[in-house]
Structure formats: structure tokens, C-alpha cells
Amino acid sequence: MVIDEEHAYRVCAARDARFDGCFIHAVRTTGIYCRPSCPAVTPKRRNSQFFLTAAAAQSAGFRACRRCLPDAVPGSPEWNLRADLAARAMRLISDGVVERDGVTGLASRLGYSERHLTRVLTAELGAGPLALARAHRAHAARLLIETTELPFADIAFAAGFASVRQFNDTIRMVFASTPSDMRGRGKAPIGTPGRIVLRLPYRPPFDATGLLAHFRRHALPGVEEVTTDSYARTLSLPHGEATVRLTFPADHVLCSLRLADMRDLGAAVSRVRRLLDLDADPTSVDEFLGKDPIIGPLVRATPGIRVPGSVDGAETLLRLVAPFAGTPLQVPDGTLTHLYSAADHPIAEALATGTLVVDVGRSIEDLTEELTPLVGHQVADEVAMRVLGAPDVLVLPHSLQHLAPHGPDWRPWRSYAGAHLTRKAATS
Structure with a gap:
């Protein structure tokens, strides 16, 4: 990816928050790097330098702005x-x-x-x-x-x-x-002892109602808890078990984590962001799909729709193909009492032995090619969409399959078109 530096500078001059997380603006005269919407005075063009990642800016000798906190933004879509x-x-x-x-x-x-x-x-x-x-x-x-x-x-x-x-x-x-x-x-820690409470940013608009409705339809007792304004679930992380509770204020997601091992903080936050599709660019999606005669009215009724993602690739696949079993938490958290696990199933065995890997390191093509003979095209596509965040996979319920021929009209955002149609079908 190559940055158009003239366009990037105009974005920074306009302090356009839609591009926060998409690139980094560094200032040669101060040695500081910022998010595009930083409220500080915009430097002269000759003093500006642009990077795709904070790591690249750091490697070039720049340090993070204390005012705009450029690492505390949605990730790049x-x-x-x-x-x-x-x-x-x-x-x-x-x-x-x-x-x-x-x-x-x-x-x-x-x-x-x-x-x-x-x-x-x-x-x-x-x-x-x-x-x-x-x-x-x-x-x-x-x-x-x-x-903390x-x-x-x-x-x-x-x-x-x-x-x-x-x-x-x-x-x-x-x-x-x-x-x-x-x-x-920093601000005084909030929450209760043993929990870490974080504000997770996103690019507005954000359809929290649709996400909660999806989680409610598919919730597993003991593993998940859904109320009118919150979602909670258990997590199996690299170093131990965890629970997360999410609420949805006006301009961010409030994330309360209970971790068995603090080394899992970064992985937990990353997985929650993927679950809620927080790094999406809803403006681009809505602008394109809003022109379509079928999807356009749905976009205007529900701007900022998100495609529900995944906190664990293996779990997402197994929930589609295998019966639920459940493993008790060592320390229950209210109604959250079990980690997800599946009953005996050939797919579960393949995942356990490592002969089948379903994680964010896979490519869409390789994963769907491997899964299709095992679970069918529909399940393979849904796993790619939810686990890898694939934006252009059309997954429709059986009642809406007659709309599949319109799929080419919705490229490259077929996943979001499908989310709109599924949401409408669920509420009709």
C-alpha cells in the first residue's frame, strides 16, 4: 500500500477523524507522530511525513503525541x-x-x-x-x-x-x-478489583443494536449472556481463561475484562475488536451500498451495520457443525460458567490435533478451499467472513437465497449486504 501524501496532508489539515488508524502523521520539526485528527496546529507540508503504522514512525525516530494518543484509535480496515x-x-x-x-x-x-x-x-x-x-x-x-x-x-x-x-x-x-x-x-482506574476496564474506539456510525440482536439469537447459556444493552461471554485465551463484559455508550465500547493471566490482555482486546468489527470503515460501506435499490433502503434505516466476527476460529467453525458440550470455568463469573467446547466430532478432532487450523493467519482462499470438502460451501464462507473479517463474502439464510443472483452488484461489500438482509429477515 502506498500513501498519497498530498491527500493525507489534506486529511490532516481537515482533522478528519474518519482516517484515524489508517495512517500516521509525523512532524519532522517536533519529532512527534499523531493521528490524522490531532487538534494541534497543522504543521507545514514540508515538515510532514506519513507512515502506515505507528511502528514505522517509531522506527524512524518519532515518538507518540501525548495530546491525541495516536495508538488509541481504531485499527486500519x-x-x-x-x-x-x-x-x-x-x-x-x-x-x-x-x-x-x-x-x-x-x-x-x-x-x-x-x-x-x-x-x-x-x-x-x-x-x-x-x-x-x-x-x-x-x-x-x-x-x-x-x-490499573x-x-x-x-x-x-x-x-x-x-x-x-x-x-x-x-x-x-x-x-x-x-x-x-x-x-x-492517567485517569483513576475504574471498575472493580480483578477487572480491567477499557474504552474501545470505533469509526461511527455503529449499529450496536444489530450486534446485540445477533448475539441474542445465537447465545449459549453459561458461555454468553445478553441483555438489552450488554453482552458478556467467556474467552479461552493463550495463557488461560477469561471473561469479558461489553456495554455500548454513545461513542465507544466499554470493555470490562477479567483475565486469569495479564499476558492475555492484548490478545483479548484484539479478539473483542474482531468480534464487534470495530475496525470497519462504515462510511465507505454505507456510501456504496446506499446506492443499491435493494440494500439502499436498509442502509438508510440502519447506518453503520457491523458483521459479527469471532473470538476463536475453532469455536466459530464448531458452533456451525458440532453439538455444544462446555467446559466449566475454574472461577465462574455470575451467569458465565463455561468455556465453549464441542462434543466429539471429526472436525473437533482435526482442530485438536492441528491437522486443521482456523485462525486469523490463514488466507481466505486457502481456508475456504480446505473447509469446503469438509463442511460445505456455505459454512466455509461463513467461517471466512467471521474469523478473517472477509468483507466480500455473501452469506444469506435459506429464506433469502433468491437474492443471491444480486450478489455481484454488492461487491466489494457483500458481507455487509448480507448482514443487512439477515437483520431485516430476523426482525420481519
């Missing part, structure tokens, strides 16, 4: 739109794979050598896997510093740093501050 190596790597990095398995493990998951992966990421994104993972760690550390009272040593290891010294050095380099200063500037 590019990682859902693209299915290439760079996008697949970014999804895995945000899930914490580098912290758990190193660059070697990341490259192995993607099926390439470390050297080739580093070359592609540096060329595409301006930073290699280590720099991208470091930016991910810095963001996780900032969240813990400002929203955990000791800094605990935060360092929870965020994935190898040592307290590495943690301190990274915080100084990225934020031009110390952990103590950042905690002093």
Missing part, C-alpha cells in the same frame, strides 16, 4: 480488506503471536521464512515484525499503566517485555515519558 501476507501477519501480531512464539513462530504460522517475512513487512509497512510487535507491546503497556494499579514490573511482563529495563526504555522512546509520569497523568 486494511487488515480486513487485504488477504495478503502483510495483512495476515498484522492480524497475528495483534493477537500476540510474536510475544508467545517469537518471529520464528510467526513466520512458521504464515508458511514463510523469517527473512522473507521481514523483507515483505518492511517493504509494505515500513517496519519489520519485531518493530511491529514492539508497538503492540507499548500499546498494551500504556493501557495497563493508565487503567498493577506494579510496573508486573505490567512489563504482562505486556510481553523480556525485562523491566526493556519496558522502561520502550516507554521512554515511544511516549517520551516514564511509566510513573504516565500513571500520574
Whole structure:
């Protein structure tokens, strides 16, 4: 992806928040990088430099703006739109794979050598896997510093740093501050002891009502809890179990996490964002589909629709093909008492042995090609849409299959067209 720098500068001059997370605006004279909508005075064009990622800006020697907090924005929708190596790597990095398995493990998951992966990421994104993972760690550390009272040593290891010294050095380099200063500037922790409460940003508009309706239709007792204005569920994360409770104020999602292991914070946040499709670009989707004679009226009635995603690829597949069993939580959380698990099924066995892998590191084409002989075309498409965030997969209930011939008219947003039609069918 190549940034059109003249267009990017105009976006920054207009302080257009729709582009927050899509690119980074760095200022040569101050050494600071910002989100496009930063309220500070727009620098002269000759002093502006643009990057695709915060990691690239950090690698070039820039530090994060304290005023606009450029890492606290929705992620780029590019990682859902693209299915290439760079996008697949970014999804895995945000899930914490580098912290758990190193660059070697990341490259192995993607099926390439470390050297080739580093070359592609540096060329595409301006930073290699280590720099991208470091930016991910810095963001996780900032969240813990400002929203909890955990000791800094605990935060360092929870965020994935190898040592307290590495943690301190990274915080100084990225934020031009110390952990103590950042905690002093942060808001007092909210919530209850044992829980981390975070504000998850998104690009408006945002159809929370539609997401809640979807979760309500498919909720599993003990695993999920849905009320008129909230959603909660259990999570199986790399280092242990967790629960998450989500509410939907006017301009963000309020996310309350209870983690068995703080090292899972980054993975939990990344998975919740994918579940709620928080990195989507609803303006682009609505603008295109709003012109269609079939979908247009639905877009005007429900702007900002989201495609419900997935917190676990294996779970999403098994929920479509296998009976539910359930594994008791070690520590129940109210009505949340079980982790998801499936009864005996050949697909469950293939997932358990690793002969079948369903995660965000797969390409859409490879995953659907592997799944179709096993579960059929319809299920394979739905898994790709929910697990990989594929925006152009048409999944319709049986009652709406007669509309499938219109699918080509809705490219490249068929997933969102299907979401509109499914929502209408469910409420009719």
C-alpha cells in the first residue's frame, strides 16, 4: 500500500477523524507522530511525513503525541480488506503471536521464512515484525499503566517485555515519558478489583443494536449472556481463561475484562475488536451500498451495520457443525460458567490435533478451499467472513437465497449486504 501524501496532508489539515488508524502523521520539526485528527496546529507540508503504522514512525525516530494518543484509535480496515501476507501477519501480531512464539513462530504460522517475512513487512509497512510487535507491546503497556494499579514490573511482563529495563526504555522512546509520569497523568482506574476496564474506539456510525440482536439469537447459556444493552461471554485465551463484559455508550465500547493471566490482555482486546468489527470503515460501506435499490433502503434505516466476527476460529467453525458440550470455568463469573467446547466430532478432532487450523493467519482462499470438502460451501464462507473479517463474502439464510443472483452488484461489500438482509429477515 502506498500513501498519497498530498491527500493525507489534506486529511490532516481537515482533522478528519474518519482516517484515524489508517495512517500516521509525523512532524519532522517536533519529532512527534499523531493521528490524522490531532487538534494541534497543522504543521507545514514540508515538515510532514506519513507512515502506515505507528511502528514505522517509531522506527524512524518519532515518538507518540501525548495530546491525541495516536495508538488509541481504531485499527486500519486494511487488515480486513487485504488477504495478503502483510495483512495476515498484522492480524497475528495483534493477537500476540510474536510475544508467545517469537518471529520464528510467526513466520512458521504464515508458511514463510523469517527473512522473507521481514523483507515483505518492511517493504509494505515500513517496519519489520519485531518493530511491529514492539508497538503492540507499548500499546498494551500504556493501557495497563493508565487503567490499573498493577506494579510496573508486573505490567512489563504482562505486556510481553523480556525485562523491566526493556519496558522502561520502550516507554521512554515511544511516549517520551516514564511509566510513573504516565500513571500520574492517567485517569483513576475504574471498575472493580480483578477487572480491567477499557474504552474501545470505533469509526461511527455503529449499529450496536444489530450486534446485540445477533448475539441474542445465537447465545449459549453459561458461555454468553445478553441483555438489552450488554453482552458478556467467556474467552479461552493463550495463557488461560477469561471473561469479558461489553456495554455500548454513545461513542465507544466499554470493555470490562477479567483475565486469569495479564499476558492475555492484548490478545483479548484484539479478539473483542474482531468480534464487534470495530475496525470497519462504515462510511465507505454505507456510501456504496446506499446506492443499491435493494440494500439502499436498509442502509438508510440502519447506518453503520457491523458483521459479527469471532473470538476463536475453532469455536466459530464448531458452533456451525458440532453439538455444544462446555467446559466449566475454574472461577465462574455470575451467569458465565463455561468455556465453549464441542462434543466429539471429526472436525473437533482435526482442530485438536492441528491437522486443521482456523485462525486469523490463514488466507481466505486457502481456508475456504480446505473447509469446503469438509463442511460445505456455505459454512466455509461463513467461517471466512467471521474469523478473517472477509468483507466480500455473501452469506444469506435459506429464506433469502433468491437474492443471491444480486450478489455481484454488492461487491466489494457483500458481507455487509448480507448482514443487512439477515437483520431485516430476523426482525420481519
